[in-house]
Amino acid sequence: ELQLNYYSKSCPRAEEIIKEQVAILYRKHGNTAVSWIRNLFHDCVVKSCDASLLLDTVVGVTSEKTAARSFGMRNFKYIDTIKDALEKECPLTVSCADIIALTARDGAALLKGPEIKMKTGRKDSKESYAAVVDKLIPNHNDSMSLVLSTFQSIGIDTEGTVALLGAHSVGRVHCRNIVQRIYPTVDPSLDPQYADYLKFRCPSPNPDPKVVDYVRNDLETPMELDNMYYKNLLSHKGLLLIDSELVSNPTTYPFVVKMAADNAYFHDQFSRALLILSENNPLSGDQGDIRKDCRFLNH
Numbered sequence: 001e002l003q004l005n006y007y008s009k010s011c012p013r014a015e016e017i018i019k020e021q022v023a024i025l026y027r028k029h030g031n032t033a034v035s036w037i038r039n040l041f042h043d044c045v046v047k048s049c050d051a052s053l054l055l056d057t058v059v060g061v062t063s064e065k066t067a068a069r070s071f072g073m074r075n076f077k078y079i080d081t082i083k084d085a086l087e088k089e090c091p092l093t094v095s096c097a098d099i100i101a102l103t104a105r106d107g108a109a110l111l112k113g114p115e116i117k118m119k120t121g122r123k124d125s126k127e128s129y130a131a132v133v134d135k136l137i138p139n140h141n142d143s144m145s146l147v148l149s150t151f152q153s154i155g156i157d158t159e160g161t162v163a164l165l166g167a168h169s170v171g172r173v174h175c176r177n178i179v180q181r182i183y184p185t186v187d188p189s190l191d192p193q194y195a196d197y198l199k200f201r202c203p204s205p206n207p208d209p210k211v212v213d214y215v216r217n218d219l220e221t222p223m224e225l226d227n228m229y230y231k232n233l234l235s236h237k238g239l240l241l242i243d244s245e246l247v248s249n250p251t252t253y254p255f256v257v258k259m260a261a262d263n264a265y266f267h268d269q270f271s272r273a274l275l276i277l278s279e280n281n282p283l284s285g286d287q288g289d290i291r292k293d294c295r296f297l298n299h
């Protein structure tokens with residue numbers, strides 16, 4: 001059973017240590033806070049919030065991080081920094097799955113997002129689900145109805161899904177995920193000046209995989225988890241196809257309008273949906289472990 005302050009007896013400073021570490025890392029590398037939010041999505045949608053995402057490839061294990069859908073994910077080494085700090089204070093006590101959940105919470109708050117009350121007590125998986133990652137996490141070219149049904153299947157309604165995509169108010173997208181929208185012809189749903197900017201940032205229709213050209217998700221407030229994302233969508237500056245689809249789809253459009261007009265409403269809906277996501281199918285009892293090293297199964 002997940003509960004508030006699960007570690008209050010076993011490791012009273014656990015949440016404080018995570019918050020401290022997230023803040024230190026944020027000051028050194030602001031984009032770590034962005035990564036923590038994406039991690040929660042990619043871990044929790046794949047079976048459970050169980051840190052299956054964090055396992056490295058070794059004999060007998062293929063890492064979820066190597067799946068196509070994980071492209072662009074970064075900052076995993078700083079999860080180790082946080083886990084080390086926790087192991088020093090309370091060995092083998094705080095799960096990697098709770099680190100994913102609490103770093104997402106603290107990252108969102110640092111990015112001027114909502115303050116979220118999150119439960120803890122998640123256990124870590126004993127396996128990687130690399131083989132199903134690309135089936136469970138939608139692609140940016142998928143239809144909105146597929147994305148809505150993916151989130152529906154874990155209990156998140158249309159309003160919540162629209163709010164969660166607001167995570168794209170921070171972070172970046174690599175050119176290889178954008179070029180289909182501007183070459184050989186520009187997607188007519190894009191603002192022409194914005195399309196010119198995208199062409200300037202992504203000059204080649206076939207980006208060199210070794211060159212990491214990218215575009216920031218939100219040019220106005222790239223490091224704030226705010227409703228600027230929805231304002232951009234309404235002015236036809238959605239970066240990924242899936243972002244633009246929020247406006248062209250009649251079931252999601254009304255929520256985009258509401259969120260663009262009211263940051264507090266966006267934050268309320270984002271908190272509500274992120275909580276549901278963070279409680280997807282948690283492992284309990286002996287179904288899971290507390291990993292000593294988030295990258296490897298215990299012996």
Ligand code: HEM
Nearest residue numbers: 034037038041072138139140147164167171172173174177
């Ligand atoms: C089903 C819908 C979604 C799709 C198809 C999708 C797809 C993508 C893609 C393609 C990227 C860019 C990767 C790159 O080129 O580097 C990205 C970035 C990102 N996504 Fe999503 N995403 C979705 C939903 C979400 C959700 C629900 C969250 C979190 C609540 C999220 C958080 C992020 C963040 C924070 C980034 C920026 C990462 C960075 O800058 O390192 N996304 N997403």
Ligand SMILES: [Ca+2]
Nearest residue numbers: 043046048052
């Ligand atoms: Ca997982």
Ligand SMILES: [Ca+2]
Nearest residue numbers: 169218221224
């Ligand atoms: Ca923003």
